[in-house]
Structure formats: C-alpha cells, structure tokens
Amino acid sequence: MAKKSRTKARSQVDQQQAPGEIGPRQPCPCGSGKRYKACHGAAGGAPAPFVSRPFAGLPSECDVVAMRELVPAATAPLTLSGQHVGEHAGRSVQLCTLLPMAAPAMVRDSGEIWLGLQVQHHFGDPARDLGAVLLRALDAEAGIVGLTDPPGEGPRLQDLVAGDRLDVTVHEGFDFWIADVPESDRAALAAGLEQANAAASPTARLTTVEAAYWTNVGPKEHLRWVLPEEEGPLLDALARLHAAGRDTLVDGSRLVGMFRAHGLLAPVWDLAVGTGPEALEEPVERFAAELAEALADTSDLTTEQRSARSGLANRQVTLR
Structure with a gap:
C-alpha cells in the first residue's frame, strides 16, 4: 500500500506541474545527465543558473546552435569588440565546432585563438563559459585553454564579439586542425585525425x-x-x-x-x-x-x- 501511495503522490505532483516547468525527476536541461532535483533544482542551487536560450544576441544565433549540436566540422571567424578585450580587439579568433580532445580553446603558435563549441563541461550557461575561456585564451601562451570549475560571473561571448552574422564554413572533415602545422609534424597527428574524419558525416x-x-x-x-x-x-x-x-x-x-x-x-x-x-x-x-x-x-x-x-x-x- 505504501508504494502505491507514493506513486499516487508523485502522479498528483506531476499533474500540478505548470506547462513548460521541469519536474524534479526529469533530466536537467543543462545537459549534465543528472535529474533536475539533483542538479539545477537542488536546494541551494547548482554552481551556475541554467540559461534556457544562452546564445540569444549572438551573431547568427541559429548557426551557433547548429554548430554546437548538429554540425560535425565547421568554423566561423569572430570579430572581437568591447571593453573586456582591450588591446586584443584585432586578435584573430575562430569559432569551431570541435577541437582535438574536445578542448574548450587552443592558442595556436601563430597567436590565433580557436574557440570550441562541442565541449565536455556544462556549467549552466555555455555563452558565459565561452566568454570565460576566450578571455583566458587572450592572455595565454600557445596551447590548450579550458575550464575545470564554474567560471562565476563575468562577460558572456555576446559581450566580447561584434557583427550581425557569422560567415560559416562547413568542412568535409577536420583537416583544418593541421592546416597551420608544418608538414614535418603532421605524421604524429595522422591517426587521431583519421579517426575524427571517419566519424564526421558529410x-x-x-x-x-x-x-x-x-x-x-x-x-x-x-x-x-x-x-x-x-x-x-x-x-x-x-x-x-x-x-x-x-x-x-x-x-x-x-x-x-x-x-x-x-x-x-x-x-x-x-x-x-x-x-x-x-x-x-x-x-x-x-x-x-x-x-x-x-x-x-x-x-x-x-x-x-x-x-x-x-x-x-x-x-x-x-x-x-
């Protein structure tokens, strides 16, 4: 009887749920894989508030969403602007679907910054995560830049870029990863690149x-x-x-x-x-x-x- 009572009680709670509201036992929409009650619905809240439409206000918002969720290999140059980037306003930045090892960002030997959309961390607001990673990359040496903890408050990607739309280039695979790598160094990267290309649908x-x-x-x-x-x-x-x-x-x-x-x-x-x-x-x-x-x-x-x-x-x- 007790089990039936608990089932009935949960059913009554579900019926009282407002349209569009997330139930406590449903997956958290932040993408963590946890139930809502154990993530952004937990007492005291999660490390960062969940933002339901995080890329609103970005140039080509719909393309950014597609690049993050649907497109295997694509790039788009970003134009930096605003007080937060300071002297880096003319810096070359490429927004990329996926980077090697799902890196959040890479500073190339040339100084160009590659910013990855398909990453493994989920802190509630991917636009804030991208903003934090980009700011770190602007001050970093060549190599991988990422996040291991929630970035806290600060500028979002929308606050760091200008323009009305992005010029998206879809690639057949991930050969763009090694476009600026000397021929003598490419052999060591061939196996990983071949594996990545095999997984990319045309x-x-x-x-x-x-x-x-x-x-x-x-x-x-x-x-x-x-x-x-x-x-x-x-x-x-x-x-x-x-x-x-x-x-x-x-x-x-x-x-x-x-x-x-x-x-x-x-x-x-x-x-x-x-x-x-x-x-x-x-x-x-x-x-x-x-x-x-x-x-x-x-x-x-x-x-x-x-x-x-x-x-x-x-x-x-x-x-x-």
Missing part, C-alpha cells in the same frame, strides 16, 4: 536560408534547420503547414520531428538517398516564405491543425 549548409544543414548519415539523408522563432508560434505555424500537406520539400521527403536545443527548435526532414543539398535550395526557400505566412496567421487552429501540432510536439527530442 554535411553542407544551404545558401538560400539561414542555419539549414543537409547531412548524409549513410542509410539516410536529413535536413536539419534551426529556426529563431519562439516554440509556441513556430509549432502552430508548422502544424498549419503540416495539416495542409505543405511541409514536403522534395519528392521522398518527410518532416519527421524536431530537436530542441538551447531554446530553439530544429525541424528535421528525412530525405531520399541521393537527394543532396543542391536539390533543397529552392524548395527550402519556398517553404521559408510559406512558413512566414503561417507565422503571421493568428487565427485559432482547427481540429485537424491541433492534431498535427500535438503530433509534432510529441516528436521532439531535447538536446540541451
């Missing part, structure tokens, strides 16, 4: 819209598109298009669900093998226009559209 960024990435994972091809709109209105708009059968991009494509990462949604389409990125350019541009129209429609959803919305919401996978 990926391409579309040119007609922002933050849409085609990828070939072997048995399937996908389009994964990080969108900037708030989740509620975006789900409504996608439901309108889905119910009308207007979310098919090309023959053989199907909207199968979406990722949720860093406060943004990334719809995912399955594609027929052999589609390739070029065939998607015009259809995705057309879909973007139709999505904008659907977002502008504020009328109540029909029964069919509500059903479509529920189906889409149930096919979400939270990454961060």
Whole structure:
C-alpha cells in the first residue's frame, strides 16, 4: 500500500506541474545527465543558473546552435569588440565546432585563438563559459585553454564579439586542425585525425536560408534547420503547414520531428538517398516564405491543425 501511495503522490505532483516547468525527476536541461532535483533544482542551487536560450544576441544565433549540436566540422571567424578585450580587439579568433580532445580553446603558435563549441563541461550557461575561456585564451601562451570549475560571473561571448552574422564554413572533415602545422609534424597527428574524419558525416549548409544543414548519415539523408522563432508560434505555424500537406520539400521527403536545443527548435526532414543539398535550395526557400505566412496567421487552429501540432510536439527530442 505504501508504494502505491507514493506513486499516487508523485502522479498528483506531476499533474500540478505548470506547462513548460521541469519536474524534479526529469533530466536537467543543462545537459549534465543528472535529474533536475539533483542538479539545477537542488536546494541551494547548482554552481551556475541554467540559461534556457544562452546564445540569444549572438551573431547568427541559429548557426551557433547548429554548430554546437548538429554540425560535425565547421568554423566561423569572430570579430572581437568591447571593453573586456582591450588591446586584443584585432586578435584573430575562430569559432569551431570541435577541437582535438574536445578542448574548450587552443592558442595556436601563430597567436590565433580557436574557440570550441562541442565541449565536455556544462556549467549552466555555455555563452558565459565561452566568454570565460576566450578571455583566458587572450592572455595565454600557445596551447590548450579550458575550464575545470564554474567560471562565476563575468562577460558572456555576446559581450566580447561584434557583427550581425557569422560567415560559416562547413568542412568535409577536420583537416583544418593541421592546416597551420608544418608538414614535418603532421605524421604524429595522422591517426587521431583519421579517426575524427571517419566519424564526421558529410554535411553542407544551404545558401538560400539561414542555419539549414543537409547531412548524409549513410542509410539516410536529413535536413536539419534551426529556426529563431519562439516554440509556441513556430509549432502552430508548422502544424498549419503540416495539416495542409505543405511541409514536403522534395519528392521522398518527410518532416519527421524536431530537436530542441538551447531554446530553439530544429525541424528535421528525412530525405531520399541521393537527394543532396543542391536539390533543397529552392524548395527550402519556398517553404521559408510559406512558413512566414503561417507565422503571421493568428487565427485559432482547427481540429485537424491541433492534431498535427500535438503530433509534432510529441516528436521532439531535447538536446540541451
């Protein structure tokens, strides 16, 4: 009887949970792998507050999210600005998806700084983590720079860079890791580089819209598109298009669900093998226009559209 009572009590608590609220037994959205009650929901709080949309305000926020969560090998130069960087304002900095050994940052022999997005630490606000690592790298000698403890309060990456958008370059693999390494020293790095390249799925960024990435994972091809709109209105708009059968991009494509990462949604389409990125350019541009129209429609959803919305919401996978 006691076990049934505890189960009933937990059920009643879950029913009282507000929409969008994180339950104590659910995974913490910071990505630590712990339950919320043992992490950012613990008494006294976690080392740093969880930020649900940490990259808001950064140039090309959607591309930054894609580079952190979806794209294997890509780079984008950053323009430093602001009082926090001082005399380093002209320093060359590259934002990278992944660095060797998942390093948070590397200062190259040339003095250029590489800042990694795909790292192993999770302190609640990745934009603050990036800001702290970048500031340390600006004053460091050549080598790896990282974090072992929460960085505390301080400037976030948004406070250290300028510009409206990033110029993202998607690479076939990680050969950019050794682009500035002398030929005589590359042999020692060959095995690690070969292993990293083997794990990188072919990926391409579309040119007609922002933050849409085609990828070939072997048995399937996908389009994964990080969108900037708030989740509620975006789900409504996608439901309108889905119910009308207007979310098919090309023959053989199907909207199968979406990722949720860093406060943004990334719809995912399955594609027929052999589609390739070029065939998607015009259809995705057309879909973007139709999505904008659907977002502008504020009328109540029909029964069919509500059903479509529920189906889409149930096919979400939270990454961060």
